[in-house]
Amino acid sequence: MFEIFNILYVGTLILPNITLYSDVNYLWPRNPPLEAVTEISMHREWWREDGDGKCKYVGLVVPFNRSWPEIVKTKNTETTIPAESDINKISGRAYLINRKVCSGKADIPIFKVATLPHAEFLTKASMPIHAQDLQGLKDEDKPKWLPQVLERIERVSHHDATAKVFMEYTLANIKIVAETQEAAAKAELSNDAKAQNKGTNN
Numbered sequence: 001m002f003e004i005f006n007i008l009y010v011g012t013l014i015l016p017n018i019t020l021y022s023d024v025n026y027l028w029p030r031n032p033p034l035e036a037v038t039e040i041s042m043h044r045e046w047w048r049e050d051g052d053g054k055c056k057y058v059g060l061v062v063p064f065n066r067s068w069p070e071i072v073k074t075k076n077t078e079t080t081i082p083a084e085s086d087i088n089k090i091s092g093r094a095y096l097i098n099r100k101v102c103s104g105k106a107d108i109p110i111f112k113v114a115t116l117p118h119a120e121f122l123t124k125a126s127m128p129i130h131a132q133d134l135q136g137l138k139d140e141d142k143p144k145w146l147p148q149v150l151e152r153i154e155r156v157s158h159h160d161a162t163a164k165v166f167m168e169y170t171l172a173n174i175k176i177v178a179e180t181q182e183a184a185a186k187a188e189l190s191n192d193a194k195a196q197n198k199g200t201n202n
Helices: 003-010 146-157 160-202
Strands: 018-022 038-043 055-064 068-074 078-081 092-102 108-117 128-131
Touching: 003 160, 038 160, 055 108, 055 146, 055 160, 092 128, 092 146, 092 160, 108 128, 108 160, 146 160
Parallel strands: none
Antiparallel strands: 018 038, 018 128, 038 055, 055 092, 068 078, 092 108
């Protein structure tokens, strides 16, 4: 089923990351089960057109286990770190944002992802989270945790209403996201350029 998400990688323009901040502090349990999801609400900087007080970015936070080897490259060496041997160990938390909610407007389906490594126990409201779209990413840059996390959300959705709503909304709107994300990227780049020019002229 998750092959459908591959359409989100298609595109000629790499979308810029956006910076999100949690609406509240989220304190994560130190030893939570991997098979768990948490709804999260976030916002952008207040001065943006869709910033704090105007729009919210909502989705899920899902823990993941590093089930793949990592290659660490330096100037003269290349080291392979084996996959995590403890399959129940949380290696980090994935943020999947699938909806933009703006006051007085219909919800906008999106799909942006981010991650916090090392299983951080606290997501502070002041902590920036850099969320990215999947469009245009090279194979080596694609989130390795994404298949695992999507499969986890699907399993949890059988008994968790929050996961079920997330999965149903995402799958129902994924083609719309794929069709609109490049246009959204161009608009985002244009808005950033205007903001920079305004700052230069002031």
